[in-house]
Amino acid sequence: MTSERRGARTEGGRPAPREFDDQVLELVAERFQVLAEPMRLRLLNQLRDGEMTVGALVEATGGRQANVSRHLSALFAQGVVSRRKEGVFAYYRIQDPKIFDLCELVCDSLHARLSARQRALGGG
Amino acid sequence: MTSERRGARTEGGRPAPREFDDQVLELVAERFQVLAEPMRLRLLNQLRDGEMTVGALVEATGGRQANVSRHLSALFAQGVVSRRKEGVFAYYRIQDPKIFDLCELVCDSLHARLSARQRALGGG
DNA sequence: ATATGATATTATTATATGCTCATACAATCA
């Protein structure tokens, strides 16, 4: 993936724990990545009020079954949602509510940025 | 992009503002997307202590100049960093410190998840 | 055992993304 990079060090001569750092950055990036999809965000939004079956999510989002299932799998793999099988149905629910804090923070940022832009445009 | 979807409505019959919603979700997704890159996260991390030139960031991260410049542009386009030109140099700095709150939240989530996994593996 | 319905997975295709080299651009200096 990244083929560059060699061991940058801190001033003291102590080597920066870049190997470790790389892994952490990769994990963080993956987490952000799973949230970087409108359909997945829509699914999460639907799940705010509680668990839902795949079929219900298909209906609620207007997506295709395969696609919804796929995105749910991605969210599940990242531990964002959990799955509960009951008979024929698969109930998905939010596993990590911090997700919504994330979204709110982003919305705040966006709002701030758009407001600033508004002001910039309107104010001259 | 998403070609599906038709106007899902709330129970009351009032049409859900899906058009609006879609745009918001798109924006939020874009914001997450720009953070879903190890190199960009690395750049942001470097910028924690204050503004830096492209060259300094190239050195600090071990990336190629073109690549670093590109990622900085992406961050700039999203309003995450700002640019200040001084002579030949371009100084980049964090524009939206909320970014770090985001990263912290993600780290918390990841830590919680990994801990849980540890426990699951160790305890069973 | 067979049929049915809900969910998951596979294969395919289209699109997006990231990286690199080469080059263009801008500011400074000789």
Add this chain to the structure above:
DNA sequence: TGATTGTATGAGCATATAATAATATCATAT
């Protein structure tokens, strides 16, 4: 002006991602 240096950008390749149709799996009912 031309040379130099720092930064940005275009083209091309390799890879990743997403959407779809088709198919497989699983649970249940008959």
